[in-house]
Amino acid sequence: MRRELAFGAAALRRRPTLLLAAWSVPEILPTAAYGIAVAHATDAFLGGRSGAGLCWLAGLVAAAGLGAVGARQVYRRLGELVEPFRDELVRLVVGGALRRGVAGQRTDGALSRMNRQVEIVRDTYAGLILVTRTFAVTVVGVVTGLLSLAPIIALLVVPPFLLGFAASLAILGTAAQRVAASLSADEHLTTAAGTAFAGVRDITSAGAEDFAADLVGEPIDAHAAAERALAKVAALRTLCFAIGGWLPLLVLLATGPWLIGRGISTGTLLGGLTYVLLGLQPALNTVMAALGDSGLRFVVTLGRILDSGPPARRQLPAVVPRGHQVRLHKVSFTYGAHAEPVLRALDLVVPDGDHLAVVGPSGIGKSTLAGLVCGLLPPTEGRVLVGRVAPGELSAELLARTRVLIPQEAYVFSGTVADNLTYLAPHATAQQLEQAIEAVGAAALVARLGGTRAMLRPAQLSAGERQLVALARAYLSPAPLAVLDEATCHLDPEAERRAEEAFAARPGSLIVVAHRISSALRAHRILVLDGKEASLGRHTTLVRTSELYRDLLGHWQPPHDREDQIQPAS
Structure with missing residues (x-):
């Protein structure tokens, strides 16, 4: 009292x-x-x-x-x-x-x-x-x-x-x-x-x-x-x-x-x-x-x-990630004590500099995997490591400097365009800001808004325009690991290609939760989630070995596409 x-x-x-x-x-x-x-x-x-x-x-x-x-x-x-x-x-x-x-x-x-x-x-x-x-x-x-x-x-x-x-x-x-x-x-x-x-x-x-x-x-x-x-x-x-x-x-x-x-x-x-x-x-x-x-x-x-207020911050040891390799060891996750696991005993390694696409039916656990990698969800079983360190062992500041997540529903706030874009990199120079805008294909949008000093009103932007803002913000982030959780779903295929290629060329690793086959084909490797066993490999390998991947490929491809026109990224 x-x-x-x-x-x-x-x-x-x-x-x-x-x-x-x-x-x-x-x-x-x-x-x-x-x-x-x-x-x-x-x-x-x-x-x-x-x-x-x-x-x-x-x-x-x-x-x-x-x-x-x-x-x-x-x-x-x-x-x-x-x-x-x-x-x-x-x-x-x-x-x-x-x-x-x-x-x-x-x-x-x-x-x-x-x-x-x-x-x-x-x-x-x-x-x-x-x-x-x-x-x-x-x-x-x-x-x-x-x-x-x-x-x-x-x-x-x-x-x-x-x-x-x-x-x-x-x-x-x-x-x-x-x-x-x-x-x-x-x-x-x-x-x-x-x-x-x-x-x-x-x-x-x-x-x-x-x-x-x-x-x-x-x-x-x-x-x-x-x-x-x-x-x-x-x-x-x-x-x-x-x-x-x-x-x-x-x-x-x-x-x-x-x-x-x-x-x-x-x-x-x-x-x-x-x-x-x-x-x-x-x-x-x-x-x-x-x-x-x-x-x-x-x-x-x-x-x-x-x-119920903010819990007291415990003093974390001075742990610094070594690189940004992602490693999941026997990871399972459920959303309730009596619920079926969304992910079950998943083993996965994403080396530094890798470009991984995650595919699978809706609700199979792709966004859950993104949340686990980014430290937003704790695994029910197993262990998640990024740079050989579990998310719970890092301070919030180190987490933000290690990985960046772009969700499907992009967050944009009222303020200047520059404030929105430099939110994760407040010390970014004007040259870096312009480079990020150009790289993800947001130059036309920024020009229409009146430049980086113009006021931005979220209600005035379409869902795709909000995604472009979020992509440029993440591109500027110092985090070497970028996770795109259907972050380009409101963009047209050409705009999506440009944004994903920009992140692939950016120093670091890229994990893309794909909603188009083109996103998977641009990746070095593809992870197929089916709720039971995950399949990992290149496009040509998965076409031969994964029935689910072939089903997804046939569902995603327009009828006039020929399979010989589909080439995986090298």
């Missing part, structure tokens, strides 16, 4: 906090004055002095107006505190999910944290700021007013008020555990429901509705049980409020005759009742709701977000 409260306190920006506190001061005046004004106005009216009574009420209205001005300014300053805090939470959740995903760790619950829990923390954070301010203002104002009105009434009212407040604090530990259980149940329910919804077509076609109902039913029951446990805590909170909020009122009413006998006027007694009903009761109710509900949700939910 200390960590979460310290995080929230550290997020308070100094200037908005000071302004919020300063504008809270005017609210103390009406809080302290309304009991006194009611007492004197009542005595004045009972004594036949209507004018004096009206003056006291007019003064109360004026004090309330002053407090309203302060309250308006308080709400204006609240956004300056809350919105930057929310932005920091979003960065924390997204950064944590990305880092854990890249590291091959589970990211369950990230969606719930992003959509629901961040908003819970944001709203409760704002509520805690307001409640803390309001509670302080109210207590200071009421105690000041009671002492000015009649100290004996303060002695009768304040002790039960503090007793109820202390009782509400005593149940916070139990409440925190039940809030944590509720949030955990919510995450499990979100994950289970998301899994069921994503596979609704498969569930329906396979007649697995009962299985899906069981899959989601257990988290639903657990979530309902957690919510019932929270309801019991709410009942205890109601009892605490009865002690701290209603008991002072009963004590004051019960001792009324005794107080009047000691010289306390009717107006003074009514003023004390006003302080209890309009001051202490609302303040206690608000602070209990904040600490027992919103406060606990803030602490528990923020704790889960902080725990």
